[in-house]
Amino acid sequence: MPVRSESSRSLESAAMEDYLEQIHALIESKGYARVVDIAANLGISQASVTNMIQKLDTNGLVIYEKYRGTVLTPAGEKIGRDIRKRHDMLTKLLQNFGLDEATIYADVEGMEHHISQSTQRALEMLTEELENNPQMARRIRQRLARLRLPAEPPLNGVTE
């Protein structure tokens, strides 16, 4: 589907963004990003990682030297950092609602590639406002809890 507007950083696919996010995280935590670690963290084969790294190099997002390490260019680093920021922002937002961590993680993973700058800023502020208004988040959590209870067994019987 084409369309897009301001939302379009489009030259980078969701897959490329995932790699850059991961490489960025590894460099931050370990000081370097090895193929084997990227592969493990992303749950894919090493061959796929090498492939993509070569493509990222072609696109000027990393600097790649065969059998040597991989380094982010400023452009690549910006993308990695931005995606991480979106990731953290969405996670924080969703954590207000008492959802289970696996669900939050999966949804964030899916959504983080599809959020424009403007929407990101809006949701950041929403998250802040929500934190200044704990009773709103509380009410939502309660309403959600109530939503699931109807399926529970009526509390009167032998639980064994």
Place this chain on the structure above:
Amino acid sequence: MPVRSESSRSLESAAMEDYLEQIHALIESKGYARVVDIAANLGISQASVTNMIQKLDTNGLVIYEKYRGTVLTPAGEKIGRDIRKRHDMLTKLLQNFGLDEATIYADVEGMEHHISQSTQRALEMLTEELENNPQMARRIRQRLARLRLPAEPPLNGVTE
């Protein structure tokens, strides 16, 4: 990337969901879904539509008869309806922040395939609470507006 949890209705790709959403919308508004209309609305070629419809038939989501129309099965209709619901929910949520319509549309289009049931419910309630609390949305809009103004020219000069 694997993972997924409750978020996984995974047997249907994002593309398939887009088609089902579109077919559902066309059937609702016109009573039938023609290949040429689906193609136009999705911005892709008719050949691609025929292809995908055959695949959707194989997967039991539509009933396809060559050169005749296409009809949703109950399973397909459910998916189409659900996606539409997520679409509308996300749109409503984002409309609170004064973003421009094209941005909202693009972001929603991207996000709607990546939201679990639980997250959807949570965001629905958030949207409701936001509507009961217009001053919160107002404050966010104002803060966003303020965020952009710093780039404006200082209001003292010749505007021509």
Place this chain on the structure above:
DNA sequence: AAACTAAATTAGACGCGACTAACTCTCGGG
């Protein structure tokens, strides 16, 4: 009823991002 036109379909191709299998390189221990 024949012809024309618009819709639908088929055939064949492509790019992306993943895979496996086979190889090549690097580097630390002996």
Place this chain on the structure above:
DNA sequence: CCCGAGAGTTAGTCGCGTCTAATTTAGTTT
């Protein structure tokens, strides 16, 4: 110093979702 294990790479394939070009069908129009 060399050599083996583990890291990295290459080659070749696959499925998905798209495309264009060519073909077939259906539904007017006359």
